[in-house]
Every structure is written in C-alpha cells, then in structure tokens.
Amino acid sequence: MSPVGGPRVEARVCLKHRSRLGWRVLGLLAALVCAGVGCSSGDRGGADPARPRAIVLISIDTLRADHLGIYGHHRFTSPILDGFAAEGVVFEDASATTAWTLPSHASMLTGLFPLRHGVLTAKAALSEEVETLAGWFAQAGWETAAVVNVLWLKRDQYGLTRDFEKYLSIEDADYARRAPSTWSTDQAMEWIGAQSDRPLFLFLHYYDVHADYASLPEYERLLVGPYAGSADGSAWQIERANFAEAHIGYCLEHSGAAACQFGSQKKPRRIDADMERVEFSADDIRHLEELYDAGIRQLDAEIGRLLAFLEESGRAGDTLVVITSDHGEEFMEHGRLGHFLTTYQQSLRVPLLMRGPGVPSGVRVEMPVSLVDLPPTLLGMAGLEVPPGLDGLDASSLLREAPDASFTDRFLYGEASGGRQQATRLPGIYPIYRSVRQGRFKLIERQADGAAERMLFDLAADPGEARDVAAEFPDQVAILAAELEQRHAETNAPAGAEIELDEEDLERLRALGYQP
Numbered sequence: 001m002s003p004v005g006g007p008r009v010e011a012r013v014c015l016k017h018r019s020r021l022g023w024r025v026l027g028l029l030a031a032l033v034c035a036g037v038g039c040s041s042g043d044r045g046g047a048d049p050a051r052p053r054a055i056v057l058i059s060i061d062t063l064r065a066d067h068l069g070i071y072g073h074h075r076f077t078s079p080i081l082d083g084f085a086a087e088g089v090v091f092e093d094a095s096a097t098t099a100w101t102l103p104s105h106a107s108m109l110t111g112l113f114p115l116r117h118g119v120l121t122a123k124a125a126l127s128e129e130v131e132t133l134a135g136w137f138a139q140a141g142w143e144t145a146a147v148v149n150v151l152w153l154k155r156d157q158y159g160l161t162r163d164f165e166k167y168l169s170i171e172d173a174d175y176a177r178r179a180p181s182t183w184s185t186d187q188a189m190e191w192i193g194a195q196s197d198r199p200l201f202l203f204l205h206y207y208d209v210h211a212d213y214a215s216l217p218e219y220e221r222l223l224v225g226p227y228a229g230s231a232d233g234s235a236w237q238i239e240r241a242n243f244a245e246a247h248i249g250y251c252l253e254h255s256g257a258a259a260c261q262f263g264s265q266k267k268p269r270r271i272d273a274d275m276e277r278v279e280f281s282a283d284d285i286r287h288l289e290e291l292y293d294a295g296i297r298q299l300d301a302e303i304g305r306l307l308a309f310l311e312e313s314g315r316a317g318d319t320l321v322v323i324t325s326d327h328g329e330e331f332m333e334h335g336r337l338g339h340f341l342t343t344y345q346q347s348l349r350v351p352l353l354m355r356g357p358g359v360p361s362g363v364r365v366e367m368p369v370s371l372v373d374l375p376p377t378l379l380g381m382a383g384l385e386v387p388p389g390l391d392g393l394d395a396s397s398l399l400r401e402a403p404d405a406s407f408t409d410r411f412l413y414g415e416a417s418g419g420r421q422q423a424t425r426l427p428g429i430y431p432i433y434r435s436v437r438q439g440r441f442k443l444i445e446r447q448a449d450g451a452a453e454r455m456l457f458d459l460a461a462d463p464g465e466a467r468d469v470a471a472e473f474p475d476q477v478a479i480l481a482a483e484l485e486q487r488h489a490e491t492n493a494p495a496g497a498e499i500e501l502d503e504e505d506l507e508r509l510r511a512l513g514y515q516p
Contacts, residue, residue: 051383052320052357054192054200056306057374059108060299061101061150062210062339064328065094065351067296075223077296080304081323081353086362088355089399093368095412095437096327099339099347102152102160103416104326104371109133109160109203111375111390114416115491119158121421122509123499126159131387133375135163137201140384145191146203147184151508153205157499164203166191178214180302181206189309192319199382204306208299211235211338213291215298223294224287231284233291236262236269238337241278243271246429259425280332289331320356320381324371333464341422343414343435343444344465357381360399367403368437369395370412411483412437419447436484441473443480454481 065071068078070085071092097107098114106112106119109132114120117130126132134144145166148154154169155161168187188204208215213233231237239262251260251271263269280288303323310316327339330346339347352369358381372392379386380394393406419432431448440460446453456470456477470477501509 048383049318050358052199052381053318054195054202054315055320055378055382056188056192056202056204056322057378058303058321058323059105059203059205060209060303060323060325060351061205061207062327062329063296063325063351064346065325065349067293067329068351070353071351073293075290075293077223077293078300080300080307081351084307084321084323084355085353088353088359088361089363089365091352091365091369091395093366094324094350094352095348095368095370095414096325096350097371098414098416099327099341099343100416100418100421101150101326102158105153105205106158106160108324108326108371108374111372111387111392113372113391113413115413115487116391119160120416121424123424125157125499126162128159132160132163133378134161134201134203136375136379136384136387137382138163138165140382141198142382143196143198143200144202145200146205147187148203148205149181149184149207150205151505157501157505161203178216180216180298181208182302182305185302185306188306192310192315193313201378206299206302208302209292209295211238213288213295215291215294219294219298219301220291223297224290227283227287227290229281229284229287231280231287233288235338237278238288240275241280242336242338242341244429247271247426248275248277250426250429280337285332285337288337292329292331316356318357320354320359320378322352322354322374322378324352324374325350326371333466340418341430341433343417343433345442345459345463348414348435358396358399363399365395365398367398367407368412368439369393369398369407408439410438411480411487413487414444434484434488436480436487438480438483441476441480443477443484445481445484456480 067073069076069082070078070090096104098104102122103114103119106117106126107114110117110130111133112130117126118124119126134146138144143166144164146161146164147168147170148161149170152158153161155167161167170181170183184204184206188202191202192200211233212235247259248271251257252273254260255270255272260271307321310319310321328347328349329339330336330342330344333346334342334344336342350371370392372390373395374392376386376390376392376394377396381396386394398407414433414435417433419430422430423432428449431446433444433446435442435444440458442457442459444455444457454470454477455468456473457465457467458469
C-alpha cells in the first residue's frame, strides 16, 4: 500500500464501532434488492445518467481560494484545477466553519456548524449521537472509502471517519517532505478501479499544502523568485513568529509546561530562553507566499493524475468530483501567519469546485455557501434523501434556479477558533474570535481581557476585510451581534468523548504547531 521507505499506513476494511454495523447490513440488503428487482436513481445513485455512479470528495488542507487562478490569483498556481473548474461549477463564495482542520472537517462530514457537532477543541471526539455523510451513503447501499493523512481524521482518535467501510490512514511524520502524496492518489485510483456494482462515495484528503511549505525543486523554480533571507516555510518558524509575548513570558517562567513543548523527541522544540524569535519582513512574507504557491502547483499536478485516470478509464462521465478545502491561510493581512486563531476571510474562504453528472459547464455561483452544505448537496445530487435537522442546504438547487430566502436570509458562522482551544491551557493570553455573516455583511467579534471588540465588514466592497464599517451600519451590527449572542447562549452541542492521545500522537500534533 505504500512505497518502500514511505510513510506507515493503517488500512482497514471493516467498521470498528458495533453501533455502525447495522448500516453495513442495510447497505448489503439494499444492494441485494437492487440486484434482484432494480432500483430507481434515488435508490442506487447510478441508474439515471444524470446521477453519479461515484462521488469523489477531495479536501485539500489549508488551501485558500484566492491563491487559485480560477479565483483570480496572479501566479500560475493551478492550471489543472482551473481547467477542471471551467468544465463544471465554481462556487465563488464558499466558507469554512472555522480556521483549523478538526472542527472544519467535522462540519464538512456532518452538515453541522461546530456548536452543533460539538468538536470544538483537540480534546473532543465526534459524539456517537452525531451521524455522518459516510453513514448516510452506507445506509443507502453505497460503498464508502476514505484516504486520510493527518491525525485529526484518524478513525480511532476523533471518529470523523468512523463510518467508512474502506479506510486508509497514512501516518506521515515527515511534514517537511517535498514529494507529493502519490500513495493517496494511488489508493483512490485502486478503489475506483475496483468499484463493484454498488455506487461509491470516496473521501480523499491531501495535507500537502499545509506548512511546512515544501515542494520539489521543479515547482519551486516555477514560482519562487530570488531570495536571500531566512524564511524557510517551516511550521515551527511560522509559529515562532505568531507566539504572543505573554505566551513566551509564561514559558520563560515555566519552561517545562505542556504549553511550551513542541516538536518531537528526535527534534525537540520549546519556548524557552534559547528559542530564537522571528520577525518577518515584507520580503520574507513574499517568499513564504511563493513557497506556499509552489506547493499548490505541485498538488495541482498530483490531482491532475487522478483526473487523467478518470478520463483514461472511462469514469469521468459517471463520477462527480468535488474539490474543496477545510480552511485557508493568512500572510499577515491581519497581523498573523498561518491559520487556527482568527475568522477573517483569508482563513475562512475556501475553493469549492465540482464537475460530473448533473453539473452544468462553465457556471459560477455567487451566492454564499458553506462547508455545512456539502452533505445535503452530495446526497441530493445522488438522488438520496437529505436527513432533517442539518445546518446545511442543498446547494445543487443553485445550479438550476435563483436562490430563495433559505439561502439569502440565513446566517453563516465562524466558530471554534483556536483561541477557544488555547484558553484551556493559557487562559487570557490569546483572543477568542467568532463571526457571523448574513449576505454581504460579516461581523467579527474578538474577545480578549474580558472585553469584546466587534468589527463589521462589507464583503461586497471589501473582500479583504481591510475597513471596519461598524460606525456606518449600526443596524447591521445590532442584528448580527444579537444573533451571535443568542447562538452562543442557546446552542447545546452533544458532548463528545474526551480524547486520550498517546505520546506519538502528541508529537505529531506538536510538530504541526498544535497544542492538544
């Protein structure tokens, strides 16, 4: 399953959780019934040529939308994705629900905002009470398969991928690796090629764009200009530029505290008196963006391999491919690098592209949508019933008709920011961000030192959120602030099981700059 010397993999083709076995029985019964008497497209998802025989959902970790050519980026980062999008649909204004991987993927795979699914910090697993997209496909008789390569998506730890029948976890501890995740693509192609008569839902996650920003020399030559500084694109260097002074001060007094430990036993990294502080110049930031863009170009080529396989195998016509990301990345637009803490658009706006059966060609949808819309949209495009009670809406309706009030009037939330996670270890040091949006207006609330600062942005006129217009639109501030207060006062998320991570898992997360 992996190349010699490659990352260790964990592969399973059965469900661990006994409570989920019933879904597999239902799926088998559905397949037998369809084989015997035939099914409508709503039952099988493939009898009607307008329905897909397979759905491939690709999540590219840490990919912000405006660094792709199809969204107007000035560098040539994404020729494959741009061509893919030109043959399908581009959602111009898609938002993640938070700025880091775990709760965002929980939203992507459940159709719920973080305050509803309950995965708010690195200590919380998805509750058994919360159903998932893979589970709904399995109930309808579909094959389900997932390839993941980060601890947040491992089945045994956090439960987000627990309902996939086939499952491959690639445990790659070398986050400075320059080569693309070819083994992920290879496994996806193997499963598609071996698909049975049952329709297939495949979830494919790539971590390649996430820091460390590292790609093969041929891609860096394309996009990285001359540079003589010290910025190297490593997650540790970026984190050192982000640490609050109060955090550093705390660690100088408590150097052995967990909040001060990063890296691994082989490569220890600590906030202590020996840590070299980092301040980036404008030229350093330019270089970091170029390294990030080179990684996008490399992954663009890797996804091209998968798309070429679909064409060559004759599967492109019956396979719905959906490409998105869990969050974006900041490059000092608001004083920080990376992601995790804030809810600005640089961290929340993500690409959302789709091509395949039932998808028109060359369409761009301007209506704001969210990652919570993915489950109802994919189920709807498969001709399956959408479960009640989801936060998301079936966005495939936007391909056929003008949006109704359910889209135009709804609120979109940015929740579970990294400040909430940091507060469990370092109370009062990092602010907690949360946001709510309705149409063109977005309110960001920054809680720090017992006070709440509120900023209003008009995204139609100011998509980069450079100018606070709260004083100009006090009525909008009042509406959105009241919604935010009511939501956080009334929402009761199911309690997930508290996570117990072993030292190896802790090292993996610390190496990425996370403090579980």
